Amino acid sequence: MQKEVISLALTSSKAEELLARFGPNELPEKKPPSLIARFFSQFENALMLLLVSAGVISIFVGETLDAVFILLIVLLNAGFGLYQEFKAERALASLKQMALTTVRVIRDGIETEIDSRKLVPGDIIHLEEGDKIPADCQLLVGLHFETNEAALTGESFPVEKNKENNDLFMGTTVVKGRGYAQIAATGASTRFGKIAKTLGEIKEAKTPLQKKLESFTRQVGVVGIIAAITVFFLSFIKDKTLLESFLFAVSLAVAAVPEGLPAVMTITLALGVERMAKKNAIVRKLNAIETLGSITVAATDKTGTLTTNKMRVKKIWSSGDVFDVPKSPQKEFELMLTNGILCSTATLSDMEPIGDPTEGAILLLASHLGVSPSVVRQEWKTVDEISFNAMTKRMSVVVAKNKDVYVFTKGAPESILSISDKILWHGKVVKLTSDKRAAIEKDFQSFAKRGQRMIAFSYKQEQKKPFEQHQIFLGFVGIADPLRPEVADAVRKAKEAGIRVVMITGDNELTAEAIGIEAGIVGAGDKIVTGAQLEKLTDEQILRLLSGIKIFARTTPDQKYRLVKLYQSMGETVAVTGDGVNDALALKQADVGVAMGKTGTDVAKETADMVITDDNFASLVNAIEEGRHIFSQIKNTIKYLLSCNLGEILYIVPAVLFGLPVLTALQILYMNIVTDGLPAISLAFTGKDSHMMRRPPRRSLAILDRGDLRYLLFIGVMTAFAGYGAEFSLNGMKDMVTRTTIVFTTIMLVQHFVLTDIWLSHRSVVKNIFSLRHPVFLVAFFLPVLIHPFILYHPFFQNVFQTAPLSSSDLMYAIGVAFLLLGGMEAVKLMRYFRRVSTLRSL
Structure with missing residues (x-):
């Protein structure tokens, strides 16, 4: 984070003053009809009008008593209708409150997360790929920053943002890069807010179930x-x-x-x-309710969904040796820690990670060893960046300190190993021989069999392109992310309900297998298919395998999308979880797309039918029930x-x-x-019927x-x-x-x-x-x-x-x-x- 950006940040007291002046950052809603208007709307039914007519006619022919009670019954019917509307609207209004978004903002010089409604003009916010821009603002600092403004202009091509073209608009999304922006307008004062005020509120479409009824x-x-x-x-x-x-x-x-x-x-x-919603599942599209009861395949991520997402570094590999986390700084880890701090979009707030939990684990390790991430970031200047790519499974930054320029890269171990031809070995840069490479790969497997997630690091001390070639391998860390205690029961419950649970993860197949066995998704020795194997198979070949495969490892978002389509072609009704920008295709294709509330990007949440606020697979099973x-x-x-x-x-x-x-x-x-x-x-x-989850899905x-x-x-x-x-x-x-x-x-x-x-x-x-x-x-x-x-x-x-x-x-x-x-x-x-x-x- 740059010093000049921090210097522009508001104080909490100033933000409260501006919030009182400008009001919350939300669009004005259409005023609901009055109680009297709602009451009379109950008489739009033709049968009710006939009944009123019958009552009026009874008065004219002298049947006053009958008329009084007919009209009284009409009023009671209208009262029931009014109550039903009131109850439904109140419940739906409470849901809107639950579906709020948070944003990373700098206040009092510290980066933290707040409710997006509390943003005020002058706030400095952090934006990265997948975020929905919460208000009109101006980009202050950005690296390869591009937005999709289709929500405003209808044009789907990305728009590059820089010093000359730095206007960002509420409702648009970040499709590439990251940066800091300063809020210029909120709520109704935004460009989006003015359009919404002109158009009025669009009437919500009825769900298929409502239309059927x-x-x-x-x-x-x-x-x-x-x-x-x-x-x-x-x-x-x-x-x-x-x-x-x-x-x-x-x-x-x-x-x-x-x-x-x-x-x-x-x-x-x-x-x-x-x-x-009280059980951590917020439904964004009501038609998902109808489909949830028909789910036959639940395709889930591993990290954070089956596991706790409370990641901590447990082992460190360096120069062929495996270390437990030491209590004090070690010279051989210094460059690895600097890499993990600079090649990261996460931050710490009161020793709690904000952003990607894996990156947060590296920052916690650095803090534990006495290295301050904020101090390191102030010492170095980011010159260029290659954002994390789901296909290559790595991220790189070009950083400078005084006259020193480094390219730091981190990512999946095999990905980092593939771009390295040298290794830092006991303080010296030596050639990465085939024997050393084989030994490292063996250690990868050893870490993975313990169910640990691995992040590897590499670097080179030059600025020549391409950045991600001929690098020096630094080492890797093993991050423990234990299975959530309630997941095994949730998997068993899903199986009893006739739902096939499938893990589709970007993680290593051995790590995935260890978690899959513990969760009860697979048994020891069950076949696991990797993304590399999927690439070599035709759709017809995969269809013959699908019924017997329950874990797909090292997959890309495109492969997840492909698998969802293939399951559907078999007549399955699929729920799929996702959190990244690239997961949007699979989430949209699925019968029920389920985004993660904590780690999910705004793009994933906007695409999904449902958001799991605690990122927990058990909450998905509860939602199905x-x-x-x-x-x-x-x-x-x-x-x-x-x-x-x-x-x-x-x-x-x-x-x-x-x-x-x-x-x-x-x-x-x-x-x-x-x-x-x-x-x-x-x-x-x-x-609830206690036997409900022991019956097969509704077909x-x-x-x-x-x-x-x-x-x-x-x-x-x-x-x-x-x-x-x-x-x-x-x-x-x-x-x-x-x-x-x-x-x-x-x-x-x-x-x-x-x-x-x-x-x-x-x-x-x-x-x-x-x-x-x-x-x-x-x-x-x-x-x-x-x-x-x-x-x-x-x-x-x-x-x-x-x-x-x-x-x-x-x-x-x-x-x-x-x-x-x-x-x-x-x-x-x-x-x-x-x-x-x-x-x-x-x-």
Whole structure:
């Protein structure tokens, strides 16, 4: 870091003063609609407008009481819709807060990381390849600095930045080089901010799942409206007036169409995504939720994802000898440390690395040995630089001190060895003979078998190009990066869920194998394919190998992209992790691209569907489990709403045709609130099925499979028969109003038992009774039950809903008929259990 750059940095107190003056560095958001506007937007539904019309007509024909309760039910429906919107928006707003970016800034002469919203004009920031520029600024110092300004200009070619062309713009990305820039404008004052203010906020596109559900709702709506029209004509032909028939038909249509489904789905998605964020997985694109439950291949990096990323140098190789880290400076390591400090983009803040953890480990080693990285960097001037290249796996800098000019290079051991023809041997530069080269390669393998990551160093004392040729080999270090303690369990869990875990790493194959065995990805002796081997194989040859290979080592980002495409060509659904600029292709190609939150570049995060904030493979597996759970919740909500609606239709249409007790319009509307309201919302809070991650991934793109459709038909028919059973057994024994009230009570109770079954994801009620203690379920189940006696026994509500008081025997009869359905469902579960046991015994 140059002294003149540090001298321009703000103090913390000055930055706070400027933040108060200019405000946070964020774009102004479009003002949300008012509460009143949102309330009236609930009436844009055609069925709701029909229901309002029915209420208004009732007033004009003198049916004031009916009209009041129809309009009251309309208001309750609108209230539910408003609540759903509020809940979803609040959850999504909290997600925006979690998806914030950090930036490296110099304040008080020290480089540190801060929330990008806290940047102010005058701040000095560090930028490097892959960073998204957080505000409009001017480049002060840069080496081969190029940006992609396509976000502003539409032009995808890189733009070189220098002293003459030093303007950097918010929203653009650094595609090459590194440097320091000074903030010129923030937030709405930036060029990007002014464009955003002019254009307004672009409406977010719906996810594929949302589109499927809306289409599905329309299809169900058509069926419901056809049933309503049929009932309208049948009831008018029978004995009802035109108004009664119209009101009855509209009520049935409202009850039959699950118009609340998209809103309930939005709440389920939003709450699920919020839960995922609390578990270190931030979803950037909601369509990833739909895909997570279908993942069949999880392709993961090694460093930082399977390992802790808390890197520390454990061994040092120099002049053919291997040393433990000494407690004091050693002469033979001096040049190696200088190389590691200068050929690096990382820094230390309070002895914590900022930037690449591997480079940070070298800086920590230098500090441990009494060499200050900041002092060394002030003593040397960077003249030129070759940024780290994922293909060559090395980085070089040309630096000068007084009259001395050095080229320092660091990188993968075999890469550094390939550009070296001499070696520093006990303080003298000698020829790197084939025997010495072989011995060094043997030591590489020894380090790798311990699972250590290696960084090698070389140099030459001249400035002739090409820089990366005819260098002097200095030595290498072994860096310990232990396996995360929770990864082995996560790998086992993924395997049980039918997900193949594959490691695609740029590291040495022996290091990768050691970590792979410890994680449970491979067994000892399993075949490992390297990037060099991949280059020699055709796609057809690789496809024949893919099913048996679980580790790909020394790969390049292009090879990772190629592997993702090949897995997909086999019909696999692939999640892939990545952190570098060059990983963007693989992240974009994958069905779910997963960027690393700590080490990931801004380009990788922008491309990815999801960001893992702790860079932990276990968090990816948890996200897959949560994705399955969210999809299960949405599916359960659909099954619940449709099975209840289908049961009502299958009872009402024949009842009108054959003169059986028919539910009144207000009874239907009341059940619609009881069914489509609180219980449907409650399913967004169901707990996880403990067996969810022991089932294979979902392969079908359909929302409901054949088993779900059979369930709908079974529940619909059973609900209708529960109504018929209550009627036929009482026919002639009770008056019509009492019989209708018993049918009304029976169907309502049946729907509560359907809620119970779906809340438990069709698991046995007897075995999982304690899972019903959730407060949300208890409210959804018992609130309608507590309200129902008022409808049955209070004279006012009897008059409104046309009900009769039921005797204790009538109530027990209704409860008994409803329990028959619950018993039927439990019997089916028991039969399935015995069938599974029988199948397992036969195996």
